[in-house]
Structures are given as structure tokens and as C-alpha cells.
Amino acid sequence: MVETYARLLVARLRGQFSYRTSFTIEVFAEALVQAIELAAITILFSHVTALGGFEVHEVILMYAISSTAFGLADLTAGQLNELPNYIRAGSFDMLLLRPLGTLPQVMVADIRLKRIGRTLFGLAAMAYALSHNDIAWTPAKVALAAAAPLAGAVIFGSVWVVACAVCFWLVEGQELANSVTYGSNAFTSYPVTVYSGWLRRLMAFVVPGAFVAYYPGLALLGRDDPLGGPAFLGWISPLVALAAAVGAGLVWRFAVRHYRGTGS
Amino acid sequence: MRAYVHLALAGFRRYSTYRQAMFAGLTANVVFGMLRTAVLVAAVGAAPVAGYDAASAVTYVWLGQGLLAFVVLWGESQLSERIRTGDVVVDLYRPWHLQAALLAEDVGRAAYAAVVRLVPPVAIGALFFPFRWPEPHTWPLFAVSAVLALVISFGMRFILNCTTFWLLDSRGVRNMYEVSSGLLCGLIVPLAFMPEWARDVLWATPFPYLIQAPIDVFLEQGPQWTVLALQAFWAVVVLAAGNLVLSRAVRKVVVQGG
Amino acid sequence: MIEVRELCREFTVTTKVGRLRRARTKVRAVDSVSFDVAAGEAVGYVGPNGAGKSTTIKMLTGILVPTSGHVRVAGVDPSRARRDLARRIGVAFGQRSQLWWDLPLRDSFDLLRSIYRVDARDHARRLAECVELLDLSGFLDRPVRQLSLGQRMRGEVTAALLHGPELLVLDEPTIGLDLESKERLREFLADLNAQRGTTLLLTTHDLDDIERLCPRLVVIDRGTVLADGPLEALRAEVVPERVLVVDLEKPSEPLTGIRGVVDVRIELGGLRQHLTFRKDETTAAAVIAAVAAQADVHDLVVEEPEIDDVVRRLYARR
Structure with missing residues (x-):
């Protein structure tokens, strides 16, 4: 099974080498998006010494985790942005004709390697942030530094799946979904203490954005949560990611069932 | 002239049919308005920064979110597509000035966008956050500034699209423009926050005149008439440059026989 | 192979009423359709645009779930066992591609082998067969986007066959193809059905496809089955008239008064005459004998009604 998807992926990547010149520019442009x-x-x-109670390198650490996570999610789940086109052109029906799940098929259908630009920039920023913060390294923290972007990617990916599943009802819903996906990237680039009220509750906990970079960042930095959350929150991002993925999978299943039930 | 008025009206009507897209775009503006407001207010809340207090920061953010759709900062490739497919030949042989015709249509589109994309974000900012309203005499100046920003934006998009005549695929160029314009024109962070050298460099380009200039006029920061004069200058420059590019392109098309 | 009973499919259509209100109406795209296809049959599923053909095909292949009714394809319920079904049937759409646009055709086939988990040897054997019979060798290594429509369609059919399906469903397989490509494809499909015993179900607008490939026809219109049976039987039932075209040695007045002939039309000043007669009242032989008794016949032919005519009359009968 894994081999099948790996082959699909490799095939996609090979296809992109036919446009090598624009490829470099595009990778650079993607990195630039994240750099801005x-x-x-x-x-x-x-102009200021602290944002939401965090100084510059601490914010950059959260930004870096978020960027790497978003870059990875963009690379895989970003393909879901094409879903409305698949539905409109009928290619989604083609995916239904194959003996594979539809979600992984859409995700590997047209991987854009240029999107690696975001991930690369995120990784560079992480290297910078990890070396410029005073982190008391332990094996557990090393594992956390590696796991946080991956868990974050799964959370972002789940957000992407749920947001794009809207397209099965509203074919023009993809732009709406973008507000959620790109919005959650912008949200998680700053400590959640910057936000307040229902915006924070919605984006940090309903959409579990706080578990992408904020809580893992706190744990890496060894800081207490100014919002009073318990310390273990910094370590449970992988579990949150798992729950998000399961939730997203169920939403997708429901959406596809709706699609097959009412058609396009 | 009457033809161009007609085109403007057609532009208004055409864009008023894309309701779902309008709603989606507006949603994005509102989401990002919220997020930007939170970050900026966190920065200037304790003490004003570079002349921005909380109220002017809020005004800056929501005005920027509205203006970006009004002037179309991102994603516009209709002409580019027509050039790529060759349909542009039809446009070139019509008895009109292509640039003027497209500008007329864009003005019509912008008139619609003013109502559905510019006013709502500003209204949300004003309703839910501390907001800084200008003196009455500033309103007409702001209107002129916004229109000039629109013309400059149109002129730049026109040139970008015209690069397709030579590049065949101008996606890379447009991509870079879209990626960088947000920062360069002062949408992401106010230009006043930037280091002095960056401000000097940027104000010597047309970029700040797309977003930051109308916001400055609205916030009554800096000499309003000077800003308008510079906007007018850039409007003329980019339109003239576009015209030059177009005539070169036409010669190229004619020589190659389409 | 296919078992369809009382199959229904409704769509909800929203229409604007006034400025803001929307009215929802239910439309039955497929309304109580029943038919069976036995293993090894080749059946044409025809009907005008919007008759419900594609909706039926989508329900048979597991893309859409029926509103009500019973479907079994290759022994499984398509809406429940979509993936299982996918491995047992092949589907090719004339207007939608299942190939990878920017990959060489060969790579698409490789990917499909992996997706359908086909044994390498079986894959090689089936591919070699298709390459030979459909003459793919000239463009196997070309990216799909560079293929002509005819080449692409041959690729699509190959793609649908590589996992050795028991049933091949084709939706408008010859649409837009040039005559030669159409003919080659039909020949291939006819062989596939006759020699390999692969069951064929195809929808088409091109009635030559039916004439060439399908001994049996299911005609659908406005969601319901109008007729189901062998092409010949439908022809006889729906269009009882035949036309005898005779070329005479010498021009003559219209040859009237022959029993069973209902219409005579003359051409070339009477040198050629079209005699329409009812098959249930007389026979071609009797008419020919009667004509020969009246004039010297140079040449003659009995025209079978065009299949378009058969279908058109079926629709008109409603």
C-alpha cells in the first residue's frame, strides 16, 4: 500500500523536472512567502522588546516551528486546493474508480515540489531560533524539537482537509477554506498571548493552533504558560495531531459520502 | 469616450456576478484583519510606535485589508491568459486603445469592489475596535488617493501581464510580484516601522503609493497634497511605461503575424 | 454480470425564486430502471443527452450511490464495496482521463499496475497484447498531454484493461475520434468481447458503435427504459417498413399498385424508384417479383432502416 503511494509520488516528482528553470524561481518565491x-x-x-510577553528569539522559535509545519502540510495537503477543480472537471470520479482511498489519492495526485521552499525556509529559521534561544537540552527536548513540526504539519493538514471538504457542498468554497488554512499559519506564527477573546479560543483550541508552535515552544524554552495552562500541554502535540487527523478523516468520509449521495 | 464609460459599467456588472468569490475574499480580508490587528495592537498597545497608537494601528490594518481588494494587489492574469492563448490578437485589432479599455473596465470593477470589499472591512474595524476617523476635509483627498492607487496598481499589473508577450509564461514574474508587494507597499507592516534606509528606498518606488499612501492620507500622517502629487506622478509614469510596452508588443505581434 | 432492479436516483436542484429565496425541487435522473447483463454480453446503453445514461454508469461503477433500488455488478454492491469493485471492472470515459497528464503513457500504466496490484507477469502480458492490437508502440514513451485524442483513447482503454477486468464499461468511447481511430477501437473491442469473453457495456451517441459492437440495446429516455432487446428485433418492431430501391433499364412512371407497398418515390425521372413496403404485409421477394413483372430491373437493393431512425422512432413513440 505504502509502496503504491510512494510510486505515485515519485511519478509526480519526475514530471516536474521538465520545467526546471521556473522551478528554482518558484521554490525561491515560496520561501519568500514564508520569509515575509x-x-x-x-x-x-x-520598536518593541516583547510581543505578548515574549522576546524576539522566542517569537522566532514559534514562528519557525509553525513555518516548518505549515511547509510540510502545504507540500502534502496543499494539493487539496485543487479539489474544486477535480470536482468540476470530473477527475474526482476517476479517483473513485480506483481501488484506493480518495484522500491519499488527492494528496499525492499532483504534489508540487516547489512548495519545499517554505519548509526549507522554516528549517533554516528553526536552526537559527534553536541556537539563539537559551534551551536546556535534554533527550526529551531533542525529540520534541523534531516531533513538533511533524505534529504541527499533521494538525495543519487536518485543518486543510476539513476546510477543503467544504468544497463538496460549495464548489467555490476553496477560497473560504484558504482563509482558514493560511489564516491558521499566520495565527500560529505568534504566541497565542498576542490574541484575545473568542479569536484566541477559536484558533488556538477549537482549531488546535496553540499545539502547533506555542505549547511545544514553551516546553522547549522551559517557560510557564502566561495563560496558566499546565506544563504537560507542551508535550501532547502528537496526541492532539492524532486526534485532529482522526477527526479530519471522519469529516472527509462524511463529505465523500455526501458527494456520492447527491453527486455534482 | 462613451465606449469607455460603457466598458466601466460592464466591468461593474461583470464583477457583481462573482458573489461567492466576493464573499470568500471578504472572509479572508476579515480573518487576516483580525490577526493583523491583534499583532499590531500587541506591539503598539503599551506605547505608540512611529506615530501609530492602537486606534491608528487598527485603522491602518482594516483600511489596508479593504484597499488590497480595491486596487487588486494580487492575482490578476486575465490579459496574460489572453496573450498566452493568442486571443489578445482580437483585442488588439478592436478600434480602441487596449490599455485605456482595460483601465475603464478596472475602474468599473473597483467601483463595485469599493462597496463590497473596501467598506465592509473598514466598517468592521470601526465597529469592533478603537478607530481613528479623519477630519471631514480629508475624505475627498482620501477618495482621490484611493483612485490614484487604483490607477497605479492597474498600470503595474498591466505591465506585468504584458511580459507574457515575451516570456510566454509570466507566472514566475507575477508570482514574485504578488509575494513581495505585500511587504513593499506597506500592507504587512506600516512603512513607518521600517528602518530609515528601507523607507527611503521604498518611497522611491511606486509600491507604497498603492496601499500606504492612501492610508497615510486617511490617517493624516504627513503632507497630504505632496502624497497625492507623487501618486499622480507615478500614475502617469506606469501608464506611460505600459503604453510603451504595449506598442512594442503590438509591433512584435504584427511582425510575427500574430 | 450486471443486475439492476428498480434503480432510482434523485437530484436536488435549487433554483432562484425572486431575489433571495431559493426553491428546491427533486429531479429523477434515473427512474426505476431495471435490466440485466449476462457475462460475455455486449450491451449498448443509449439515449439522448440528459437521459440518465451517465448517472446510471456512475451508479454501476460506485461513484454515485442510488437513491433506491438494487444494483449488483460482478456480484458486489458498488456503493458499498467500491474498492473491491474497482479491482474487478474496467472503466474508460471518453471525456475524462485516468492517465497522468504529464507522464509518458508507459509510466501511467506502471502506476496503474501498482495501484491495482497486478502481478508483474500478467501486467507485461496484457500490456504487450494491447500494445500490439491497439498499436501503441509508437507513442508509449510520449507524455499523455502530447497524444492525439485517438491515441489517448487507445491508452485509456488499455489502462482500463490492465488489471484484467471481467466487465469493461465505456462511456462515449469514440466521441471526437476520427473514422480510422473509431474503426480500430471498435475492432479491438469486438475481439475483446468475442475472444476473451469480456462483458461490455457502452454508452454512445454514435450508433455505428452499437451496430458494430452490441447485439443488444438498452434504450433510455428521461430516466426510464424505453426498450431493451436485440437490435434486429427492435428494428423490426419499431420500424415495420423497408425500402426497396430499384434502378430500372428505362425511366418509368411510378410503379404503383403493388400489394404491401405504401409509398413510392421516384428519382432521375423515374430511372430510380424507392418503394416503401410493410414487412408484416408482404416480403421483399414478393415486391421484387412484382416490380420485375412491370419493368426491366437493372439493379436493386433492400435498405434496412438506419439505427438512428430506430432510436428516433422509439423516442417518438412515448
Whole structure:
């Protein structure tokens, strides 16, 4: 099974080498998209010493985890942005004709390697942030530093799946979904203490955005949560990610059932 | 002239049919408005930064979210598509000035966008956050500034699209423009927050005149008439440059026989 | 192979009423359709646009779930066992591609082998057969986007057959193809059905496809089955008239007064005459004998009614 998807993936990647010149530019452009938020953070910190109670390198750490996670999610789940086109052109029906699940098929259908740009930039930012923060390294924290972007990617990916599943009802819903996916990337780039009220409750806990970078960041930095959350929250992102993935899988199943039930 | 008025009306009507897209775009503006507001207010809440207090930061954010759709900062490739497919030949042989015709249509589109994309974010900012309203005499100046921003934006998009005549696929170029324009025109962070050298460089380009300039006029920061004069200058420059690019392109098309 | 009983499928259509209100109406795209297809049969499923053909096909292949009714394809319920079914049937759509646009055709086939988990030797054997019979060798290594429509369609059919399906469902397989490509494809499909025993179900607008491939026809219109039976029987039932075209040695007045002939039309000043007669009242031989008694016959032919005509009359009968 894994082999099948791996082959699908490799085939996709091979296809992209036919456009090698624009490829480099596109990778660079993708990295730049992610870099702009970092520029904004740096510019803001040239005037203030703290944002939401966190100093510049701490914010950059959260930004970096979020960027890497989003980059990875974009690379895999980002393909879901094409779903409305698949539905409109009838290619989604083609996926239903194959003896494979529809969600993984959509995810590997047209992987855009250029999106690696975001991940690469995120990783560079992580290297910078991890070396510029005073982190008391333990084996557990090393594992957390590696697991956080992956768990974050799964959370973002789940958000993406749920948001894009809207397209089965509203074919034009993809732009709406973008507000949620790209919005959650912007949200998680800053400590959640920056936000307040229902915006924080919605984006940090209903959409579990706080578990992408904020709580793992706190745990890495060895800081207490200014919002008073218990310390173990910093370590449970993988569990949150698992729950999010299961939830997203169920939503997708429901959506596809709706699609097959009412058609396009 | 009457033809161009007609085109503007057609532009208004055409864009008023894309309701779902309008609603989705507006949602994105509101989501990002919320997030940007939170971050900026966190930065300027304790003490004003570079002339921005909480109220002017809020005004800056929501005005920016509205203006970006009004001037169309991102994603517009209709002309590029027509060039790529060759349909542009039809446009070139019509008895009109292509650039003027497209501008007329864009003005019509913007008139619609002003109602559905510019006013709502500003209204949300004003309703739910501390907001900084300008003096009455500023309103007409802001209107002129916004229209000039629209013309400059149109002029730049026109040139970008025209690169398709030579590049065949201008996606890379447009991509770079879309990626960088947010920061360069002062949508992401106010230009006033940037280091001095960056401000000097950017104000010497047309970018800040798309977003930051109308916001400055609205917030009554800096000399309003100077800003308008510079916007007018850039409007003329980008339109003239676009015209030049177009005539070169036409010669190329004619020489190659379409 | 296929078992369809009282199959129904409703769609909800929302229409605008006034400025804001929307009215929801239910439309039956498929309304109580029943038919069976035995293993080894080749059946044409025809009907005008919007008759419910595609909706039926989608329900047979597991893409859509029926509103009500019973479907079994290759022994399984398509809506419940979609993946299981996918391994046992092959589907090719004339207007939708299941190939990878920017990969060489060969790579698409490789991927499909992996997706359907086909044994390498079986794959090689089936591919070699298709390559030979459909003449794919010239463009196997070309990206699909560069193929002509005819080449792509041959690729699509191959793609649908690589996992050795018992049933091949084709939706408008010859649409847009040039005559030669159509003919090659029909020949291939006819062989597939006759020699391999692969069951065929095809929808088409091109009635030549039916004439060439399908001994049996299911005609559907507005969601219901209008007729189901052998092409010949339908022809006889629906269009009882035949036309005898005779070329005479010398021009003549219209040859009237022959028993069973209901219409005579003359051409070339009477040199050629079209005599329409009812098959249930007389026979071609009797008419020919009667004509020969009246004039010197140079040449003659009995025209069978065009299949278009058969279908058109079926629709008209409603």
C-alpha cells in the first residue's frame, strides 16, 4: 500500500523536472512567502522588546516551528486546493474508480515540489531560533524539537482537509477554506498571548493552533504558560495531531459520502 | 469616450456576478484583519510606535485589508491568459486603445469592489475596535488617493501581464510580484516601522503609493497634497511605461503575424 | 454480470425564486430502471443527452450511490464495496482521463499496475497484447498531454484493461475520434468481447458503435427504459417498413399498385424508384417479383432502416 503511494509520488516528482528553470524561481518565491512574516516580526521588534510577553528569539522559535509545519502540510495537503477543480472537471470520479482511498489519492495526485521552499525556509529559521534561544537540552527536548513540526504539519493538514471538504457542498468554497488554512499559519506564527477573546479560543483550541508552535515552544524554552495552562500541554502535540487527523478523516468520509449521495 | 464609460459599467456588472468569490475574499480580508490587528495592537498597545497608537494601528490594518481588494494587489492574469492563448490578437485589432479599455473596465470593477470589499472591512474595524476617523476635509483627498492607487496598481499589473508577450509564461514574474508587494507597499507592516534606509528606498518606488499612501492620507500622517502629487506622478509614469510596452508588443505581434 | 432492479436516483436542484429565496425541487435522473447483463454480453446503453445514461454508469461503477433500488455488478454492491469493485471492472470515459497528464503513457500504466496490484507477469502480458492490437508502440514513451485524442483513447482503454477486468464499461468511447481511430477501437473491442469473453457495456451517441459492437440495446429516455432487446428485433418492431430501391433499364412512371407497398418515390425521372413496403404485409421477394413483372430491373437493393431512425422512432413513440 505504502509502496503504491510512494510510486505515485515519485511519478509526480519526475514530471516536474521538465520545467526546471521556473522551478528554482518558484521554490525561491515560496520561501519568500514564508520569509515575509519573519521580516514583519523583525521590523516589529525593532520598536518593541516583547510581543505578548515574549522576546524576539522566542517569537522566532514559534514562528519557525509553525513555518516548518505549515511547509510540510502545504507540500502534502496543499494539493487539496485543487479539489474544486477535480470536482468540476470530473477527475474526482476517476479517483473513485480506483481501488484506493480518495484522500491519499488527492494528496499525492499532483504534489508540487516547489512548495519545499517554505519548509526549507522554516528549517533554516528553526536552526537559527534553536541556537539563539537559551534551551536546556535534554533527550526529551531533542525529540520534541523534531516531533513538533511533524505534529504541527499533521494538525495543519487536518485543518486543510476539513476546510477543503467544504468544497463538496460549495464548489467555490476553496477560497473560504484558504482563509482558514493560511489564516491558521499566520495565527500560529505568534504566541497565542498576542490574541484575545473568542479569536484566541477559536484558533488556538477549537482549531488546535496553540499545539502547533506555542505549547511545544514553551516546553522547549522551559517557560510557564502566561495563560496558566499546565506544563504537560507542551508535550501532547502528537496526541492532539492524532486526534485532529482522526477527526479530519471522519469529516472527509462524511463529505465523500455526501458527494456520492447527491453527486455534482 | 462613451465606449469607455460603457466598458466601466460592464466591468461593474461583470464583477457583481462573482458573489461567492466576493464573499470568500471578504472572509479572508476579515480573518487576516483580525490577526493583523491583534499583532499590531500587541506591539503598539503599551506605547505608540512611529506615530501609530492602537486606534491608528487598527485603522491602518482594516483600511489596508479593504484597499488590497480595491486596487487588486494580487492575482490578476486575465490579459496574460489572453496573450498566452493568442486571443489578445482580437483585442488588439478592436478600434480602441487596449490599455485605456482595460483601465475603464478596472475602474468599473473597483467601483463595485469599493462597496463590497473596501467598506465592509473598514466598517468592521470601526465597529469592533478603537478607530481613528479623519477630519471631514480629508475624505475627498482620501477618495482621490484611493483612485490614484487604483490607477497605479492597474498600470503595474498591466505591465506585468504584458511580459507574457515575451516570456510566454509570466507566472514566475507575477508570482514574485504578488509575494513581495505585500511587504513593499506597506500592507504587512506600516512603512513607518521600517528602518530609515528601507523607507527611503521604498518611497522611491511606486509600491507604497498603492496601499500606504492612501492610508497615510486617511490617517493624516504627513503632507497630504505632496502624497497625492507623487501618486499622480507615478500614475502617469506606469501608464506611460505600459503604453510603451504595449506598442512594442503590438509591433512584435504584427511582425510575427500574430 | 450486471443486475439492476428498480434503480432510482434523485437530484436536488435549487433554483432562484425572486431575489433571495431559493426553491428546491427533486429531479429523477434515473427512474426505476431495471435490466440485466449476462457475462460475455455486449450491451449498448443509449439515449439522448440528459437521459440518465451517465448517472446510471456512475451508479454501476460506485461513484454515485442510488437513491433506491438494487444494483449488483460482478456480484458486489458498488456503493458499498467500491474498492473491491474497482479491482474487478474496467472503466474508460471518453471525456475524462485516468492517465497522468504529464507522464509518458508507459509510466501511467506502471502506476496503474501498482495501484491495482497486478502481478508483474500478467501486467507485461496484457500490456504487450494491447500494445500490439491497439498499436501503441509508437507513442508509449510520449507524455499523455502530447497524444492525439485517438491515441489517448487507445491508452485509456488499455489502462482500463490492465488489471484484467471481467466487465469493461465505456462511456462515449469514440466521441471526437476520427473514422480510422473509431474503426480500430471498435475492432479491438469486438475481439475483446468475442475472444476473451469480456462483458461490455457502452454508452454512445454514435450508433455505428452499437451496430458494430452490441447485439443488444438498452434504450433510455428521461430516466426510464424505453426498450431493451436485440437490435434486429427492435428494428423490426419499431420500424415495420423497408425500402426497396430499384434502378430500372428505362425511366418509368411510378410503379404503383403493388400489394404491401405504401409509398413510392421516384428519382432521375423515374430511372430510380424507392418503394416503401410493410414487412408484416408482404416480403421483399414478393415486391421484387412484382416490380420485375412491370419493368426491366437493372439493379436493386433492400435498405434496412438506419439505427438512428430506430432510436428516433422509439423516442417518438412515448
